[in-house]
Amino acid sequence: MNDVYQRTVLITGASYGIGAATAREFGRRGAHVLLLARTQSALEEVARDIRASGGAASVYPVDLTDARAVADVARQVLAATGPPDILLSNAGAGRWLFIDETTPEEAVAMMAMPYFAAFYITRALLPAMRARGSGHLAYVNSPASLVVWPGAAAYTAARWALRGFVEAVRAELHSTRLRVTTIIPGLVATTYFEHNPGVLERVPELARRLLPVLTADQAASAIVDGLARGKREIVLPGMLRLLYAAYTVAPGLVQYLTILSGAKRSPDQTGR
Numbered sequence: 001m002n003d004v005y006q007r008t009v010l011i012t013g014a015s016y017g018i019g020a021a022t023a024r025e026f027g028r029r030g031a032h033v034l035l036l037a038r039t040q041s042a043l044e045e046v047a048r049d050i051r052a053s054g055g056a057a058s059v060y061p062v063d064l065t066d067a068r069a070v071a072d073v074a075r076q077v078l079a080a081t082g083p084p085d086i087l088l089s090n091a092g093a094g095r096w097l098f099i100d101e102t103t104p105e106e107a108v109a110m111m112a113m114p115y116f117a118a119f120y121i122t123r124a125l126l127p128a129m130r131a132r133g134s135g136h137l138a139y140v141n142s143p144a145s146l147v148v149w150p151g152a153a154a155y156t157a158a159r160w161a162l163r164g165f166v167e168a169v170r171a172e173l174h175s176t177r178l179r180v181t182t183i184i185p186g187l188v189a190t191t192y193f194e195h196n197p198g199v200l201e202r203v204p205e206l207a208r209r210l211l212p213v214l215t216a217d218q219a220a221s222a223i224v225d226g227l228a229r230g231k232r233e234i235v236l237p238g239m240l241r242l243l244y245a246a247y248t249v250a251p252g253l254v255q256y257l258t259i260l261s262g263a264k265r266s267p268d269q270t271g272r
């Protein structure tokens, strides 16, 4: 179990939030962490912290929604360190908007990040991981990939696309030694809510009442431990696991309660 900490771990969305905290956690445990996101200054700061705590870090600034830029970065990574032992696709964005509030451009952007971003980085690195015959692919998704609530249509569709993609990756790697993990966090206090205004206000009452808000460090530690154990799914916190179990037993009821406790508008509330 401990040897994952000695490995090369590529993390997308490593400049802020869950990705940055997970990168620091892997660094503290001795990994070489490859940090990808757009904001170079923030990536450098995370890299400095990792080096100060005894790990190694390399910074790769990139817009992950740009397929060509992702292919370039992947080539640089492969030339510098070879295929990563763990690929953690964590970068994500997306506001929670009703359908008529969502411009076509925003709907496309929400598909680009996180779904296409996960597709591009996987496509670019998977052949080298397969050729080596080992590796671990992990994807951060959202509870919206399981249960739907009102006022987040394009966000939800993109998370279902990501979920479908991850299950397809799992199916393609069935007879190999490569592992695939889905990570589903509940509410984590990060810059997500500044980067995507209005999301917090539309969290369904059911989640607001039942789910404790985790710190990014708590989420990171659960993610690193779960990956070290090779878990197929990492759902956090425990209360979300419980809701997930309830959904498995009574999907209609949990879905109904989520919709009932979600964002509401009066019939004349349309437009942005």
Ligand SMILES: NC(=O)c1ccc[n+]([C@@H]2O[C@H](COP(=O)([O-])OP(=O)(O)OC[C@H]3O[C@@H](n4cnc5c(N)ncnc54)[C@H](OP(=O)(O)O)[C@@H]3O)[C@@H](O)[C@H]2O)c1
Residues within 6 Å of the ligand: 012, 013, 014, 015, 016, 017, 018, 019, 036, 037, 038, 039, 040, 042, 062, 063, 064, 065, 090, 091, 092, 093, 113, 114, 140, 141, 142, 143, 184, 185, 186, 187, 188, 189, 190, 191, 192, 193, 195
């Ligand atoms: N926070 C929560 O409560 C929560 C709950 C469930 C799931 N999640 C998921 O967890 C993941 C991490 O979220 P977070 O809370 O840490 O959010 P965050 O603080 O907003 O961080 C998002 C990360 O994604 C990167 N990113 C966004 N667009 C990018 C692009 N085009 N190219 C490259 N990198 C890009 C950002 O870096 P740059 O801006 O520097 O590019 C940043 O590092 C997301 O997939 C999110 O949906 C979060």
